Amino acid sequence: MLNLNKIKRARYYIFFFLLPALLVYTVFMIMPLFNSMRMSFYTGQGIVPDQFCGFQNYIRLFTQFPFQDRIFNAFSNNVKFFLMVSIFQNVTGFFLAVLVTRKIRGTRFFRTFYFLPTALSVIVVGFLFKLMLNPVWGIFDKMLRGVGLDFIIRPWLGGSATALPVLAAVTAWHMIGIPLVFFTAGIDGIPEDIIEASRIDGINIWGEIRHIIFPLLKPIIGIVVILTFVGNFSEFEIVYAMESVQGDPAFATDIFGSFFYRTTFGTMMNVVSDVGLGAAIATIMFILILTGVIFFLRLSWRER
Amino acid sequence: MNKKLWFMLISLVIVSMIVTFSFFGCGQQPAAPVQEEAPAEEPVVEPEAEEPVAEEPAEPAAEEVVTLTYTSLRTEDVDRVNRINQVFMEQYPNIKIEFEPVKNTEYDAFLKTSLETGVGADIVMLRSYDGGRQIYDGGYLVELNEEIPNFNDFTPNSIGAWQTEDGVIYGVPYFGSITGVWYNKDIFADYGLEPPATWDQLLSAAQTLKENGEVAIAHGTNDQWVLTETLYCDLGPNFYGGEASRQALINREIKFTDPRFVKAYDALWQLVEYFPEGYQAIDYVTMQQMFCNEQAAMFIAGSWELGIIEDAGVNAGWFAPPVENEGDRLQYPFYADLALGVNKDSPYVEEALTYLKWIASAEHASLLANELPGMYPPLTIDFEISNPLSQQIMDMAKGDDVDTTGQLMWEKLSAQEPSGETLFNEACQKFFNGDITSQEAVELVQKGLDTWYFTE
Numbered sequence: 001m002l003n004l005n006k007i008k009r010a011r012y013y014i015f016f017f018l019l020p021a022l023l024v025y026t027v028f029m030i031m032p033l034f035n036s037m038r039m040s041f042y043t044g045q046g047i048v049p050d051q052f053c054g055f056q057n058y059i060r061l062f063t064q065f066p067f068q069d070r071i072f073n074a075f076s077n078n079v080k081f082f083l084m085v086s087i088f089q090n091v092t093g094f095f096l097a098v099l100v101t102r103k104i105r106g107t108r109f110f111r112t113f114y115f116l117p118t119a120l121s122v123i124v125v126g127f128l129f130k131l132m133l134n135p136v137w138g139i140f141d142k143m144l145r146g147v148g149l150d151f152i153i154r155p156w157l158g159g160s161a162t163a164l165p166v167l168a169a170v171t172a173w174h175m176i177g178i179p180l181v182f183f184t185a186g187i188d189g190i191p192e193d194i195i196e197a198s199r200i201d202g203i204n205i206w207g208e209i210r211h212i213i214f215p216l217l218k219p220i221i222g223i224v225v226i227l228t229f230v231g232n233f234s235e236f237e238i239v240y241a242m243e244s245v246q247g248d249p250a251f252a253t254d255i256f257g258s259f260f261y262r263t264t265f266g267t268m269m270n271v272v273s274d275v276g277l278g279a280a281i282a283t284i285m286f287i288l289i290l291t292g293v294i295f296f297l298r299l300s301w302r303e304r
Numbered sequence: 305m306n307k308k309l310w311f312m313l314i315s316l317v318i319v320s321m322i323v324t325f326s327f328f329g330c331g332q333q334p335a336a337p338v339q340e341e342a343p344a345e346e347p348v349v350e351p352e353a354e355e356p357v358a359e360e361p362a363e364p365a366a367e368e369v370v371t372l373t374y375t376s377l378r379t380e381d382v383d384r385v386n387r388i389n390q391v392f393m394e395q396y397p398n399i400k401i402e403f404e405p406v407k408n409t410e411y412d413a414f415l416k417t418s419l420e421t422g423v424g425a426d427i428v429m430l431r432s433y434d435g436g437r438q439i440y441d442g443g444y445l446v447e448l449n450e451e452i453p454n455f456n457d458f459t460p461n462s463i464g465a466w467q468t469e470d471g472v473i474y475g476v477p478y479f480g481s482i483t484g485v486w487y488n489k490d491i492f493a494d495y496g497l498e499p500p501a502t503w504d505q506l507l508s509a510a511q512t513l514k515e516n517g518e519v520a521i522a523h524g525t526n527d528q529w530v531l532t533e534t535l536y537c538d539l540g541p542n543f544y545g546g547e548a549s550r551q552a553l554i555n556r557e558i559k560f561t562d563p564r565f566v567k568a569y570d571a572l573w574q575l576v577e578y579f580p581e582g583y584q585a586i587d588y589v590t591m592q593q594m595f596c597n598e599q600a601a602m603f604i605a606g607s608w609e610l611g612i613i614e615d616a617g618v619n620a621g622w623f624a625p626p627v628e629n630e631g632d633r634l635q636y637p638f639y640a641d642l643a644l645g646v647n648k649d650s651p652y653v654e655e656a657l658t659y660l661k662w663i664a665s666a667e668h669a670s671l672l673a674n675e676l677p678g679m680y681p682p683l684t685i686d687f688e689i690s691n692p693l694s695q696q697i698m699d700m701a702k703g704d705d706v707d708t709t710g711q712l713m714w715e716k717l718s719a720q721e722p723s724g725e726t727l728f729n730e731a732c733q734k735f736f737n738g739d740i741t742s743q744e745a746v747e748l749v750q751k752g753l754d755t756w757y758f759t760e
Contacts, residue, residue: 065755066722135582136590136599158526158584160739246528249584250733274721 040279049276057280074259082232088172097183118177126241160252186220222300375425377411384675419444426650432465445474446646461710462640462682475643480682482607483538483637489619491601499623510578520578522600524586531732543568546635547709560750569742610678639710722752
């Protein structure tokens, strides 16, 4: 009995060593978070809203005409964006990871090569793709014409049906290095003898993926999905770089990040900004991401 | 065990929050405004406090040079404005102007805090409509109605940008922009075309160009502001009734669903077929580059492009928005962007007003128009401009059959959310992309304005 208590006390003691880090974390992360939540209950002109208004900002968001449309539009765009990026980025990343972990000459080079775009800034990537997709002098349409695919040429970034998938594809191209690194690390960690044993049993590559790699990679897939989810629901830069904060064309690429930015800071002159309302959107984003993360975490915990 | 761990973690977070709040929170919450002012006050107050001390003995003794500070949001203009001010200082040797611009994105916060703490510049730059109005409402500006003799020389819509409902004017319009159409003289000459004066002439010119394989109009819909500022409010006023309709809309006499506004949409739709292929994905920079590279014959844009177009070496000309039928009154978009006002708390209001009177003069106007080609003080009186093309653009604003007009949604209609400008941007983009009809476009805007502007 005595002994156990001693151990316990010793354990609690550890937390006091965490205090400095927690203090820093509290000052720079938790306090601003709570402060912005508090701000969502205030209204007024200027950088710091000063009139308390209860849930007025939230009521406006969900009932008043343009906001009501905007927030559901942003939500559905964000969900679509997340699903598309998940497929383009993580599924491709998975198969690429399988490929680069094969024992073939040159795979080492490709491991680095596929990670290169991830090292670029989003603004650079967005700008490059914007140039390539330009209907007047962009290389992309010229390439399509060159191989006789004229009929699929569209105003890629200008059509409400194509703009969001294009952004998702660009994001996936840009960020593919992240799932690739996770998956290759995971596959490298699979004990060699399991694979060897199955090879002796005459397994082919599909069987290997289905019965060995995929099941053993499930926890990592969970983490990658969570990272993609958090990244996509707080995404802003790619929309900013390629379609402006308006989410052109006509809000077809408007996601939470751009909606939040536009509401909080305004756009060009003569468009009013509303910091309180922006804080309300930020709070909703936070709650959404938190629920999403808990949901995915529970899924992957159950798997374990 | 796990639960205990969580409990410990959470209680630690709470404890550390209480600790930090007691450190920072106490000072911050009640004293938030004071804290904000304090940093602004300290560095600036000291020189200000010195100034009167230094000035007071100097003033009665010398009674000559008064130094006025002049703040602006155009840091790019330092050299030009200093050259202009040099001319003023030669005429008024007892006044010295110090131009101290602040970065455009930080200007509004800087201006408000400096005025609030009593250390504002003597002459301040004001944004149009609600931006400047906030400063006046704060009680920081001198009323200018009696002070500046020639407000009648300015275009009415530019005065309106710095005027209250009761007619108090608090800013002298500084410069404004004109929108119309740029055309490539060489391409026009190749097909024997003349700059069009009426809508039908414009359409037939565009048709000729299209049939010959040229891109007639470099215009795209990827940037929203391009559709409102340099399409609907540029070529549209001749169809929706220009300045009169704009005023009627602001005074709630007509709604945006009025047939006139629908008619303007329908007329402008006729131009879309002359836009380049894939115009939905073309942004403003692409439009600009297409015209500058002579890949397109016309460019619907503003006078502010003058410098860029001349630098590119394009043999360019300019025509005003074509009227619907020959002999119609021309509705010419000439609207003000920025104005100058005088700080009420300035010790040298008299001298500052002397400067503003000079700003409102034709002499300053021609100096400014030569330093910043394509940007003009919105004056209707004659002033000299050395650049002939710039002069030509300006000359079209004069004459008895011309009304100058402004941007539809800027005045009053964008004071609150949902702002008219945002709705208008969205409606135009959807309409010119072919997603909605003209009737749906005007209804979209009106629906938003109905929530706060057309409430009575």
